[in-house]
Amino acid sequence: MTSEPVATNRSILARLKDETRPEHDAIEQVLGLMDETLMLATYRRRLEQFHGFYRPVEERLQVLGGWGKHGIDLGARSKVLLLEADLRVLGTEAVENLPVCWELPDLTDVVDGFGCLYVLEGSTLGSQFISRHVQKILGVTPEIGGRYFHGYGERTGEMWREFGAALTAFAVERETQDRIVENAIATFRRLRGWFQRGHVS
Numbered sequence: 001m002t003s004e005p006v007a008t009n010r011s012i013l014a015r016l017k018d019e020t021r022p023e024h025d026a027i028e029q030v031l032g033l034m035d036e037t038l039m040l041a042t043y044r045r046r047l048e049q050f051h052g053f054y055r056p057v058e059e060r061l062q063v064l065g066g067w068g069k070h071g072i073d074l075g076a077r078s079k080v081l082l083l084e085a086d087l088r089v090l091g092t093e094a095v096e097n098l099p100v101c102w103e104l105p106d107l108t109d110v111v112d113g114f115g116c117l118y119v120l121e122g123s124t125l126g127s128q129f130i131s132r133h134v135q136k137i138l139g140v141t142p143e144i145g146g147r148y149f150h151g152y153g154e155r156t157g158e159m160w161r162e163f164g165a166a167l168t169a170f171a172v173e174r175e176t177q178d179r180i181v182e183n184a185i186a187t188f189r190r191l192r193g194w195f196q197r198g199h200v201s
């Protein structure tokens with residue numbers, strides 16, 4: 001009889017990458033941002049939806065507090081201001097009145113928070129590809145509506161390594177790791193649900 005592989009010795013980053021892959025692939029499909037036929041209206045709508053999810057999530061992460069002692073500067077990783085800047089350039093009126101999502105992943109403590117942050121921070125890696133694509137297809141540059149996907153730009157690798165180091169130092173216990181993976185999966189699912197419900201201004 002074969003037994004399930006024991007995940008205990010695998011790093012938290014390897015576990016997250018493997019165990020959230022189906023969720024990542026599913027959300028990628030729903031977004032359609034790499035389509036050759038992507039239209040500017042769809043692009044803007046996706047930004048509005050990202051905003052509707054990140055705004056309450058970032059607020060809740062901030063409320064949890066204590067990030068500094070875990071090596072995370074939450075303010076420096078905020079995506080909401082980038083999204084708002086893009087939306088203003090692209091002509092969305094009254095950004096502050098855009099609908100926000102309330103079906104969020106549980107964010108009761110920093111353990112949950114790390115799972116959620118993995119999803120938000122990891123997305124900056126794929127964003128580099130999306131940034132190049134929308135520049136080519138739509139002419140969207142960081143100055144003209146593309147700040148969110150440009151993200152940390154050439155500092156992306158460095159920011160990801162810093163986050164990975166903080167997460168690895170934090171997620172030592174098996175139980176902590178399990179909860180982080182669980183929350184990362186929940187974050188992907190909640191975000192996908194929000195995109196699929198398609199709230200728009």
Ligand code: HEM
Pocket residue numbers: 013016017024027028031032033034118119120121122123124125126127129130191
């Ligand atoms: C069209 C949509 C998307 C595309 C094309 C895409 C593409 C990619 C690519 C190519 C990578 C690997 C980058 C690398 O290793 O350098 C990546 C990583 C990642 N993406 Fe996406 N992505 C998309 C949407 C998203 C969304 C919406 C999220 C979540 C908000 C997300 C979260 C992540 C995470 C967490 C990783 C890190 C995986 C790991 O190494 O642990 N992605 N993405």
